[in-house]
Amino acid sequence: MPADISRDSFDARKGYASVVLQQGRLLTDADWNEQAAIMQQALRLLSRDLFGAHAVPPHAPADSFRIDAVACSMGRIHGRLLAGRYWVDGIPFEALAPSAFALHDPGTPAMLVMFQASQQEIAPWQDPALLDPALQEGSGHLRTRWQWQLSLLPCDTRIDTHALAATPDRGRMRARLQPGHDAPGGIPAAAGYLGVDNTLYRVQILRGGDGHVAPTFAWARTNGSQQQALREWIAQSDGRLHVELDAPHALDGARVGEWVRFVHASVDTSALALLQVVSSDGQRMLLQPAEGTSAGDYPLDGPARLQRWHHPGSAAHGGGVAITPDRWFALEHGIEVAFDAGTPLPADDYWLIPARAGASLPEWVDDTPQPAHGPQRVQAPLALLQRDDADAAGLSCIDLRWQVRLERTPAAATHQD
Numbered sequence: 001m002p003a004d005i006s007r008d009s010f011d012a013r014k015g016y017a018s019v020v021l022q023q024g025r026l027l028t029d030a031d032w033n034e035q036a037a038i039m040q041q042a043l044r045l046l047s048r049d050l051f052g053a054h055a056v057p058p059h060a061p062a063d064s065f066r067i068d069a070v071a072c073s074m075g076r077i078h079g080r081l082l083a084g085r086y087w088v089d090g091i092p093f094e095a096l097a098p099s100a101f102a103l104h105d106p107g108t109p110a111m112l113v114m115f116q117a118s119q120q121e122i123a124p125w126q127d128p129a130l131l132d133p134a135l136q137e138g139s140g141h142l143r144t145r146w147q148w149q150l151s152l153l154p155c156d157t158r159i160d161t162h163a164l165a166a167t168p169d170r171g172r173m174r175a176r177l178q179p180g181h182d183a184p185g186g187i188p189a190a191a192g193y194l195g196v197d198n199t200l201y202r203v204q205i206l207r208g209g210d211g212h213v214a215p216t217f218a219w220a221r222t223n224g225s226q227q228q229a230l231r232e233w234i235a236q237s238d239g240r241l242h243v244e245l246d247a248p249h250a251l252d253g254a255r256v257g258e259w260v261r262f263v264h265a266s267v268d269t270s271a272l273a274l275l276q277v278v279s280s281d282g283q284r285m286l287l288q289p290a291e292g293t294s295a296g297d298y299p300l301d302g303p304a305r306l307q308r309w310h311h312p313g314s315a316a317h318g319g320g321v322a323i324t325p326d327r328w329f330a331l332e333h334g335i336e337v338a339f340d341a342g343t344p345l346p347a348d349d350y351w352l353i354p355a356r357a358g359a360s361l362p363e364w365v366d367d368t369p370q371p372a373h374g375p376q377r378v379q380a381p382l383a384l385l386q387r388d389d390a391d392a393a394g395l396s397c398i399d400l401r402w403q404v405r406l407e408r409t410p411a412a413a414t415h416q417d
Helices: 029-051 411-415
Strands: 067-073 076-081 084-088 091-095 099-104 110-122 143-155 172-177 199-207 216-220 227-235 241-245 259-264 275-280 284-289 304-308 335-339 350-355 377-388 391-399
Touching (some): 029 091, 067 377, 084 110, 084 377, 091 110, 143 377, 172 350
Antiparallel strands (some): 067 076, 076 099, 172 335, 199 350, 227 241, 227 304, 377 391
8 A cells, every 4th residue: 555655755866875863853754764765775786786686695595596397288387486585686585485386378489487576565454463452543654565476578599688677667757837827817826836735646557558558547645545444345236336434534535436446455456447436425435347347356355445546537448547658647736747658657657746835846847757656676587498399398497597606715814925
């Protein structure tokens, strides 16, 4: 779940070494979060310099994250990932035990087994151990963790695996205040954001572009953190969903026609389409799934919540807004965004726009395009699989892992004449 933060002030390009607090000054969440980000960045750079783009660290089992027992059958590539530790782009990952995998066979002569990871935000309701029982619900803070998986990437046998970026490419977006925005009656408006409240806008890719369908996006105030637990969740015979929130007016009066996202504690629901509010009395809501989905797509058991969005989405696009590259889209109060053409737009990538009443957008100047602020992603090739020309089901597996070795020199040897 997105964090209820005021802004994300960390910018690696500025090279700040620490945050220095001063007496009598207001402490903000951004100060604490930036200090943590500075330390994480420093440790990540150090680890990357020592271990390279990816490697088995010293003293870890030599077979850490090795791909083993690969076979092809029934349109799937089967294999096993061995336990151990592996560093990717300065971040440590650990597999506590060997695990089997079965991935869709792309049918190409060669393919890479890719390790891919993305950073997630975990709220106390998703992990009850984060909340002290003595505190009220909603008082805990979020944690971040890396979630990783294996995937297959079709490739040529002559591919240069050293050229694969440890950090996948991201889309780029621009944000600005609408030029020539005037108040009613033709009176020139005061320069700056026209909203009366300070907020943090979250612009997020809902459906990534794959060349066949247009990518879509959504936006929300308060970083998309407006959400509420569900007390009851029932699928109706007409395909709609009836829900009852845990508290009245918890979603700040979500209006008819707006969109909400279903979030489950233990199920990856990010691929599900949004739900449109058909009716609401503040606590009971009737929701309509977008086109191409049904009530049966949503798990009705276990802890779940609704997350509120504020964009005017379309049921034909899964509840999102279809993206036309290099076209400006109006959010509200004079804010506009545009996505650069020719850049990838992976699903769940997001940008943050802090807006302050009567001021310009402090972190978006000169219409400069910015890469997605998150989630952070890393990747590394673990193995190259090649088909046997004589046996369609046969596969050869070439290990692509690296291993860092440290040479220990006896102390006496360093003082010899």
